[in-house]
Amino acid sequence: TLQALEKHSPDILFLDINMPGLNGLEVARQASGRCHVVFVTAYDHHTLAAFEQGAADYLLKPVTTARLATTVARLKERIGRPAPALEGLLRELGGAQRGYLRWINASQGQTVRVITVEDVCYFQADAKYTRVVTAEGESLIRKPIKELSQELDPASFWQIHRSTIVNVHAIAGVVRDLRGRTQVRLKRREELLAVSDAYTQLFRQM
DSSP states (O other): OHHHHHHHOOSEEEEETTOTTSOHHHHHHHHTTTSEEEEEEOOOHHHHGGGGTTOSEEEESSOOHHHHHHHHHHHHHHTTSOOOOOHHHHHHHHHHHTTOOOEEEEEETTEEEEEEGGGEEEEEEETTEEEEEESSOEEEESSOHHHHHTTSOTTTEEEEETTEEEEGGGEEEEEEOTTOOEEEEESSOSSEEEOOGGGGGGGTTO
């Protein structure tokens, strides 16, 4: 991406902050003031407020056609203007990235387990609780999955259903059932996880 930025000098850059194997913030730093940047991101809405500090726009995953059309319209208005600097935005995003949840205190019977988030295969809503599923077993935490989703690193944890968040590193592959519905297959668990239609595009490159 950095080589393409130098070679082609684009007017507009669509940038995923959490690109595999590359620090998207570093690419944004190089693009600051050189082209209009649109962030494609899985950040929650509290963090999205930061994008008002210079970015042309943001697209929240999963991207819809209507939302993309709005972004294109905004870019048409800005394309003749100088590209803004992004230093303030990058500082705020860099700070936000350091604050993700690292471990969880979860109940298993009468025992409280300390689980690092890297060991979690997936989280699943269960009434007022959230199930924490690892390769070894299941535990419960008294936190709604919507609240939990805002504390997890979107580069490592993808919401694939309104009730399910999966660890990207725990995914073995994607399959389809007889009705064509997408399901996630895990590396160290036997069950399959349903993927809502709104999130199937997360797996188009897999």
